[in-house]
Amino acid sequence: MYFNSRYPSLNSKLYHEQMPVPLKGAKAGHFNTALANELQWSEDEKAQWIEICSGQKTFPEFHPLAMVYAGHQFGQWAGQLGDGRGLLIAQILNQQGQTIDLHLKGAGSTPYSRMGDGRAVLRSVIREYLAGHALNALGVPSSNAVGFTTSTQGVQREKLELGAMMLRTSDCHIRLGHFEWINQYQPDLLNEFTQKCMEWHYPACLEAEKPLVAFANKVIQNTAIMIAKWQLVGFAHGVMNTDNLNITGSTLDFGPYGFMERFRPNWINNHSDYNGRYTYQNQPSIAHWNLWNWLNNLVPLAKTEEKEQFKQDLVECLEQFEPTFLEHYTLGLCQKMGLPSFHKDSFDCAMAFLRVMQSEQLDYTDSFIRLQNKQYEAIKDDCLDRHQFEVFLTQYQSIRENQDTEVLDAEMFKANPIYILRNHMAQKAIELAERGDFSEVERLFKLLSQPFIKQADLEKSEDLAPLPSDVPEVMVSCSS
Numbered sequence: 001m002y003f004n005s006r007y008p009s010l011n012s013k014l015y016h017e018q019m020p021v022p023l024k025g026a027k028a029g030h031f032n033t034a035l036a037n038e039l040q041w042s043e044d045e046k047a048q049w050i051e052i053c054s055g056q057k058t059f060p061e062f063h064p065l066a067m068v069y070a071g072h073q074f075g076q077w078a079g080q081l082g083d084g085r086g087l088l089i090a091q092i093l094n095q096q097g098q099t100i101d102l103h104l105k106g107a108g109s110t111p112y113s114r115m116g117d118g119r120a121v122l123r124s125v126i127r128e129y130l131a132g133h134a135l136n137a138l139g140v141p142s143s144n145a146v147g148f149t150t151s152t153q154g155v156q157r158e159k160l161e162l163g164a165m166m167l168r169t170s171d172c173h174i175r176l177g178h179f180e181w182i183n184q185y186q187p188d189l190l191n192e193f194t195q196k197c198m199e200w201h202y203p204a205c206l207e208a209e210k211p212l213v214a215f216a217n218k219v220i221q222n223t224a225i226m227i228a229k230w231q232l233v234g235f236a237h238g239v240m241n242t243d244n245l246n247i248t249g250s251t252l253d254f255g256p257y258g259f260m261e262r263f264r265p266n267w268i269n270n271h272s273d274y275n276g277r278y279t280y281q282n283q284p285s286i287a288h289w290n291l292w293n294w295l296n297n298l299v300p301l302a303k304t305e306e307k308e309q310f311k312q313d314l315v316e317c318l319e320q321f322e323p324t325f326l327e328h329y330t331l332g333l334c335q336k337m338g339l340p341s342f343h344k345d346s347f348d349c350a351m352a353f354l355r356v357m358q359s360e361q362l363d364y365t366d367s368f369i370r371l372q373n374k375q376y377e378a379i380k381d382d383c384l385d386r387h388q389f390e391v392f393l394t395q396y397q398s399i400r401e402n403q404d405t406e407v408l409d410a411e412m413f414k415a416n417p418i419y420i421l422r423n424h425m426a427q428k429a430i431e432l433a434e435r436g437d438f439s440e441v442e443r444l445f446k447l448l449s450q451p452f453i454k455q456a457d458l459e460k461s462e463d464l465a466p467l468p469s470d471v472p473e474v475m476v477s478c479s480s
């Protein structure tokens, strides 16, 4: 590993230094060799992955620390939060020279644990491990993980479960909530902290005429692009609190997430989200709300005489959220549909297809694959309202007439995954892993590495479809 631990250069009020506390009986879960290679791990380091991913082995260059931050949870000010069970253990360089955080999740309690035990359970670790991997392979910016370990140590949740640790990677663990904590508790640190954020994550902004405005703009743009990508693959994050969104727009802290199966825009995957704040369809507006909230934390940075102009500039940045989101979402949706993005009717036609999926409760992922494979009759056969589908199909085919369909079809193959991580797939892998069998984790890891490519030898029929509608859904617990 090539170290570049820069977070510890910040004021020590922003973190608490401590070592990880290993679990009893740590043993292998799964290791992502390709990612370790990308992160320039040596052969020796790779050979010690179990010790590293279980907190038993640390290097002199590690600077393990728990970050403090705050946040709005479910729309309410939650006060001080922070890494209650994870440690930023080091920052290392990848093959591109980019600094990547290594964050060991489940590494023991910290001053920010509040009532928690500082641990993570195998169930939630596997869910996060596979989803991070799946999102990366789908081209959605996201945290990932080098590996995870299980243990023989019991951890109490609704029932007694197995403790586990995961070595998570992300380009950034600085959350919108970091700014909220600083403003609330240590406002004198705001200027230096923001400068460091720009220097580390958006150095080009430092050259801009108005660096802070350029910074705000980039954070907003990147978040809008990330959300567009979530919507396109049908990903519902589940806990879009301000402490779970970072400043680079890469997906982080998705606990009770879910990939959309039957198309239900108001679907709540997180069963603790009683009001449906974080439904799939709310994600763009919630991201906007979180960003608006975050921008307020930048206002103290302006000089008094420039404050009004600065606020106006920030409002203009935020106004760009929606057009940026729509631009990326529309382009991506047209690509998934095999429709020309410049055609005035393409977006409407895509919406008509989504309405068919919604009213007929069709599978989101599989419907695009069927469209791509021109299995129109098969889709129609699954529709009660066949006329609705026929109207859509007529419009669809008329837009594609006289277009270069070869090019459009090739685009579809790049945009429509065959495999997503369905809740019941993750559940199966978890149940086996809890009995010491990681073969299903391995199979899903491989399958989801190449979600756009048919892998007949690896796939199972249940990977391709939602559970039958009379089978109870997998209930995703918020506890983790």
Ligand code: AMP
Binding pocket: 081, 082, 083, 084, 085, 086, 109, 112, 113, 114, 115, 116, 117, 118, 119, 120, 239, 244, 253, 255, 480
């Ligand atoms: P989350 O919604 O999972 O992102 O967690 C919200 C906050 O609760 C974060 O500050 C976590 O570090 C903390 N937290 C969650 N679970 C635990 C736990 N078992 N022990 C200590 N802190 C926890």
Ligand code: MG
Binding pocket: 243, 244, 253
């Ligand atoms: Mg969190």
